[in-house]
Amino acid sequence: MSWFGVGRSEEESEGKFTDRELTQRMVSYILPYKKPIIITTIIIVINTAFSLVPPYIIGRLLDFAVELSEGGTPSIALIVTLAVTNFVLNGLLWYLGEYLTRVITIRAITKVTREIRMDMFQKIQNHDFRFFDTHITGKIMSRVMNDTDTLRDTLFFITQLFGNILLVLASAGLLFFLNWQLALISLALTPLIFLLMFIYRKFVRRTMLNWRKTVATVNAAMGESISGIAVSKSFSREKRNSEDFQKINQENFVASFKRGLIFTTLWPIITLMQIAVLVALLVYGQNLVVFNHVMEPGALYSFTIYLWRFFFPLTQVANFYSQYQAGLAAMERIFGLMEVESEVKEADEPKILPELKGEIEFKNMDFWYNENEPVFKNFSLKINAGETVAIVGETGAGKTTLASLLSRFYEIKGGSILVDGVDIRDLQIEWYRQQVALVLQDSFLFSGTIKNNIKFGRIWDNPTDEEIRLAAKTVQATEFIEDFPDGFETEVLERGKRLSTGQRQLVTFARALLANPRILILDEATASVDAYTEAMIQDALEAIMKDRTSIVIAHRLSTIKNADKIIMIENGQIVEMGSHDELLTKKGQYAELYETYFKHQSLM
Amino acid sequence: MERINSTEIVNNGLSKQQIEIRNIPDSHLKWLIQQVFRKPAITITVIVGTLLSIAATMARPYMMGELFDVIWELYLGSRTANIVEFLSILDIDKDILIYVYILLGLAGFEFIINITVGILNEYIAQNTERSIRDDFYKSVQSKSMAFHDTAKVGELMSQATFDVRIINATVSPGLRMITQAILTASAAFGLLFYYDWRIALAVIVFTPFYIWAVRNYSKKLHPLTEKVQKQFGIANSLLQENVSGIRVVRAFTAEKYETKRFSKEVDELRDDIIARGERQALYFPPLILSLSITIALGLSILFIATGSMSGGEAIAITGALFQLYNPTYMISWVLYLTHMGIAGAKRIITTMKEEEIIVEKPDAIKFTDIQGRVDYINVDFSYYKLREKTRKTGTEIKKQETKEKPEIIVRETLKDINLTANPGDIVAILGPTGCGKSTITKLLARMYDVDSGEILIDGKNIQDITLESLRKNIGVIEQDIFLFSTTIKENIAYGVDRKVSDEKIIEYAKAAQAHDFIMTFDDGYDTLVGERGVTLSGGQKQRIAIARAFLANPKILILDDSASAIDAQTEELIQKAMDRLLENRTVFIITHRLATIKRANKIIVLRKGEIVAQGYHDSLLKSSEDYRRVFGRHIELPPIDEAIGSTSGGSK
Numbered sequence A: 001m002s003w004f005g006v007g008r009s010e011e012e013s014e015g016k017f018t019d020r021e022l023t024q025r026m027v028s029y030i031l032p033y034k035k036p037i038i039i040t041t042i043i044i045v046i047n048t049a050f051s052l053v054p055p056y057i058i059g060r061l062l063d064f065a066v067e068l069s070e071g072g073t074p075s076i077a078l079i080v081t082l083a084v085t086n087f088v089l090n091g092l093l094w095y096l097g098e099y100l101t102r103v104i105t106i107r108a109i110t111k112v113t114r115e116i117r118m119d120m121f122q123k124i125q126n127h128d129f130r131f132f133d134t135h136i137t138g139k140i141m142s143r144v145m146n147d148t149d150t151l152r153d154t155l156f157f158i159t160q161l162f163g164n165i166l167l168v169l170a171s172a173g174l175l176f177f178l179n180w181q182l183a184l185i186s187l188a189l190t191p192l193i194f195l196l197m198f199i200y201r202k203f204v205r206r207t208m209l210n211w212r213k214t215v216a217t218v219n220a221a222m223g224e225s226i227s228g229i230a231v232s233k234s235f236s237r238e239k240r241n242s243e244d245f246q247k248i249n250q251e252n253f254v255a256s257f258k259r260g261l262i263f264t265t266l267w268p269i270i271t272l273m274q275i276a277v278l279v280a281l282l283v284y285g286q287n288l289v290v291f292n293h294v295m296e297p298g299a300l301y302s303f304t305i306y307l308w309r310f311f312f313p314l315t316q317v318a319n320f321y322s323q324y325q326a327g328l329a330a331m332e333r334i335f336g337l338m339e340v341e342s343e344v345k346e347a348d349e350p351k352i353l354p355e356l357k358g359e360i361e362f363k364n365m366d367f368w369y370n371e372n373e374p375v376f377k378n379f380s381l382k383i384n385a386g387e388t389v390a391i392v393g394e395t396g397a398g399k400t401t402l403a404s405l406l407s408r409f410y411e412i413k414g415g416s417i418l419v420d421g422v423d424i425r426d427l428q429i430e431w432y433r434q435q436v437a438l439v440l441q442d443s444f445l446f447s448g449t450i451k452n453n454i455k456f457g458r459i460w461d462n463p464t465d466e467e468i469r470l471a472a473k474t475v476q477a478t479e480f481i482e483d484f485p486d487g488f489e490t491e492v493l494e495r496g497k498r499l500s501t502g503q504r505q506l507v508t509f510a511r512a513l514l515a516n517p518r519i520l521i522l523d524e525a526t527a528s529v530d531a532y533t534e535a536m537i538q539d540a541l542e543a544i545m546k547d548r549t550s551i552v553i554a555h556r557l558s559t560i561k562n563a564d565k566i567i568m569i570e571n572g573q574i575v576e577m578g579s580h581d582e583l584l585t586k587k588g589q590y591a592e593l594y595e596t597y598f599k600h601q602s603l604m
Numbered sequence B: 001m002e003r004i005n006s007t008e009i010v011n012n013g014l015s016k017q018q019i020e021i022r023n024i025p026d027s028h029l030k031w032l033i034q035q036v037f038r039k040p041a042i043t044i045t046v047i048v049g050t051l052l053s054i055a056a057t058m059a060r061p062y063m064m065g066e067l068f069d070v071i072w073e074l075y076l077g078s079r080t081a082n083i084v085e086f087l088s089i090l091d092i093d094k095d096i097l098i099y100v101y102i103l104l105g106l107a108g109f110e111f112i113i114n115i116t117v118g119i120l121n122e123y124i125a126q127n128t129e130r131s132i133r134d135d136f137y138k139s140v141q142s143k144s145m146a147f148h149d150t151a152k153v154g155e156l157m158s159q160a161t162f163d164v165r166i167i168n169a170t171v172s173p174g175l176r177m178i179t180q181a182i183l184t185a186s187a188a189f190g191l192l193f194y195y196d197w198r199i200a201l202a203v204i205v206f207t208p209f210y211i212w213a214v215r216n217y218s219k220k221l222h223p224l225t226e227k228v229q230k231q232f233g234i235a236n237s238l239l240q241e242n243v244s245g246i247r248v249v250r251a252f253t254a255e256k257y258e259t260k261r262f263s264k265e266v267d268e269l270r271d272d273i274i275a276r277g278e279r280q281a282l283y284f285p286p287l288i289l290s291l292s293i294t295i296a297l298g299l300s301i302l303f304i305a306t307g308s309m310s311g312g313e314a315i316a317i318t319g320a321l322f323q324l325y326n327p328t329y330m331i332s333w334v335l336y337l338t339h340m341g342i343a344g345a346k347r348i349i350t351t352m353k354e355e356e357i358i359v360e361k362p363d364a365i366k367f368t369d370i371q372g373r374v375d376y377i378n379v380d381f382s383y384y385k386l387r388e389k390t391r392k393t394g395t396e397i398k399k400q401e402t403k404e405k406p407e408i409i410v411r412e413t414l415k416d417i418n419l420t421a422n423p424g425d426i427v428a429i430l431g432p433t434g435c436g437k438s439t440i441t442k443l444l445a446r447m448y449d450v451d452s453g454e455i456l457i458d459g460k461n462i463q464d465i466t467l468e469s470l471r472k473n474i475g476v477i478e479q480d481i482f483l484f485s486t487t488i489k490e491n492i493a494y495g496v497d498r499k500v501s502d503e504k505i506i507e508y509a510k511a512a513q514a515h516d517f518i519m520t521f522d523d524g525y526d527t528l529v530g531e532r533g534v535t536l537s538g539g540q541k542q543r544i545a546i547a548r549a550f551l552a553n554p555k556i557l558i559l560d561d562s563a564s565a566i567d568a569q570t571e572e573l574i575q576k577a578m579d580r581l582l583e584n585r586t587v588f589i590i591t592h593r594l595a596t597i598k599r600a601n602k603i604i605v606l607r608k609g610e611i612v613a614q615g616y617h618d619s620l621l622k623s624s625e626d627y628r629r630v631f632g633r634h635i636e637l638p639p640i641d642e643a644i645g646s647t648s649g650g651s652k
Ligand SMILES: Nc1ncnc2c1ncn2[C@@H]1O[C@H](COP(=O)(O)OP(=O)(O)OP(=O)(O)O)[C@@H](O)[C@H]1O
Pocket: A133, A369, A370, A375, A393, A394, A395, A396, A397, A398, A399, A400, A401, A402, A441, B534, B535, B536, B537, B538, B539, B540, B565
């Protein structure tokens, strides 16, 4: 097994929807485009009707010419008229129609895929974090970008479908009109082709789905190995990575090959069937012509030409079925991504409070990520408005989790969280999150300038440059930022690779401050910053934290000594609570922790 | 790679990789063709097979023509004879029967050939896709950090999946189509000449016009195709960032903003695709063809009437003329596919050809059994070049307005670094945020190459050592922990060769204080962690990384702020275990925590990329203001001139 692209991402969407549901959804995307489809259908029919004329004309012309050669005067005018008619119908009008259908079709298809893509994106924006914990970015991306792209083929067939059905009917009618006996022979093919498609259908669906999955895995593997390149390099794993990747790529090769086989073998089989019918037709036709004289050779010839006009839409219609299966496979993945039930849901009538004071209460809260590994059990804690509360505890105690829950990143499993006495589940999520800002333990920056990254903290209402500068200044970031030749306009690259870890943290800190929240959560916000800068930040923060509720999580105890309340948690329970001095005199666990910390931080 | 002869390499002083990179042809089309001919035997079989299958297909109208000649003859004959007798519907003329067999035989032949060729062609297409992707992956892996710093993950992903896939599509129907188009057209012309040179000429007269139209189409289509693929990459990388940063997006309720950003790119992609499609629809050689066919038709009728052509011939000619439609449309598709392939090739090659690699000298020595002495001698380094590059690719990738800066201030990241670490030394590197601590350590493992000066290990310039043996001897616990989305076990064993016993993994996990929390998970060591390790807490991740680094057993160890997310008590436990683990290693410790500093043999204090003080704790505390700053204000330091040891500081 190779190490990447595996993740916890189980393909849960498989078999989640019935074909009917998938079809309904697909139809709902296509329905707004019924006008283009109708127009396409009409053009296809008209165009084909026009193109039906020339073979007839040619057949007639030839008969006519042969007769002339046996003694007669050729009427040049007639010949020219017929030829020009042929050109206009077969060339010009046909070209025009073709042009129109193509343009209309490409527009419709592209718009549909664009819409699906956007819908997926929007849905993803609302998925809860449980989803992102268990799904790998590369696989999510593959669905949004690649699977929608494969849908294009199916959509194309759909736009052509009605036109082709009409053509099948019309050309069948015409064949009957020309000669019902020959027509019957030609029709014999239809059930065969449909049977073939029916058999193929299952393979198509399965190979398609497999193929899409391997594509997603390749994408994920690629993405993850690029993101983790520094680690790979420092362990000299490049060669082995390549080997591992080759395996994943090989799986994609096999799946893709299988899929290719299905479509490449289909056409020769159909062609063979068509020729068989053609031969049967000729055998019978020659009999009619030569022995029974019920038909002229020219008419027979015309008939064979019309036969292909019948075959073409027929195979298209039949092929639609397998294409449609391929589309359903893509759809399954697309809707599988869209229809993830988010645990974090907005209330039916979400509330917006006129003003948030910032009183927080956890009431008998239960929470776990995995059922058997409870993080919080019956957890209760009250934080008064405007207080600064520090949370300490050993790693993995649940500090970050607490912050996430307060931000409604995950849904609690029991009890409640009240803010100003209102259950946060009743609040409008967007509004509520705007009242809470947090500095995440992992500093994440977007590619773009430093300014834009800070601005992101309050992107919803366009903060001024002044505010951005002020936020940067508060966290002592101005100095290093202005040291860059481009200052605030410095491009930080993806994930902020251009900055040192501490610098990155400062920018995320500034971003949170810019949000000007009622509740500020600092999760190890200065863990990578040097002590001197940290101390300066603390001074600056004092004023900011005064009139809002703040939750500070830190392992560096020096930064939390001044908190109003220090809460020590262990195994999801509060084990001690009080001010720094109170807890020290209590000589309990906090005192012990502080002792150790202090020993570490002291110099002797 | 087969095309490089490894014995040549030593001579011209270039590394194997450099040669590989330089061997990639500049012409995208040429490269593309090279790729398609990776398995020349099969590719040629496909081409030959396609020729045969076309021959069979072409023979059909000919046979039909002959057949109709016979039918006509019989028909005219029987009509004049005016025989009226009862005939069974199964009656068939012997002459006609022969043609029936021929037609059936041809169909069978065509079927077999088409299936075989189809499978082989599919194989080539898939194989091309696979090989290019493998190469691409290898190439990306081998690029330097300077490349990866500026690369956009989503962009590279889109090249590896979307663009490579497109090349597959170019090959799979493309290869056969192009053969088919050329052959069908030439055969049709051949037939025309064979039947009647006058008609053939009438058609040929139009070719210059036709060729002009095709070329015009091709020229207009290319930039549009390129744009689509580029835009796809842009949308892809935007999506990649959005998903990776979803926590930030959510925390700051930027969903609407992000949606707007994404929809802007997706809309542009849509418009680009439509523009390309509209251009494609405008392809008008078929129109030219129908004009020439019309004239040819008129002529043949004239010829029949004047007796210089038979009806059967006319049918064959019409058949041949109509055969020209197919290649005409095929050319439009082939061009479309080829342009997509070339655009993909261009994007892939541009990445593969970037010579951003850490060059391994052809005569580099393999490092074994090292002692661990490290010397930095007058080392200068700046990320400046990198920044330059960002600017360039930045504009390349997006229309990001190039604000030409009048002057660029070259800011050195590291200036004149001199330091020595003896085997077994613990060197602490201190200094404010962004002063260059991590950078110093990155240079040691050649993540970047120094601008001037040199770094020696055991007296050997690290540039003379093979990269692998160098890096295998240096272990890093990086500042930003990256875990892979696999089991905890595999993450810990990441740095060692495939076979490592579970006991060993557990032993090191215990030393890193990771064992206990791992055991609280249902699946223990087989617990899957999320991407980058998101499902673990900060301190848990760090401890896994500590175990990972120690298990690799490097001689030189770099701990870059590796306890920043760990509480004091756990850290103390790790410290105890480390005392044993650090033995006999040269260790560089970067930390903002002080306990570790005390254990260092040597302390280096940096400020803005320069070493401003170097020495022991006691003396530095007395002499260096920069060193004192490291402790912030939470610890009361003795006045600068006071003796050490009189106060232990703190508030207690
Ligand atoms: N997304 C997640 N999915 C599953 N389990 C998780 C997830 N995030 C955290 N955990 C687990 O929940 C527990 C609490 O994690 P949390 O991140 O809250 O710890 P923490 O107190 O912040 O620790 P640290 O000080 O190391 O940051 C840990 O055992 C961790 O492995």
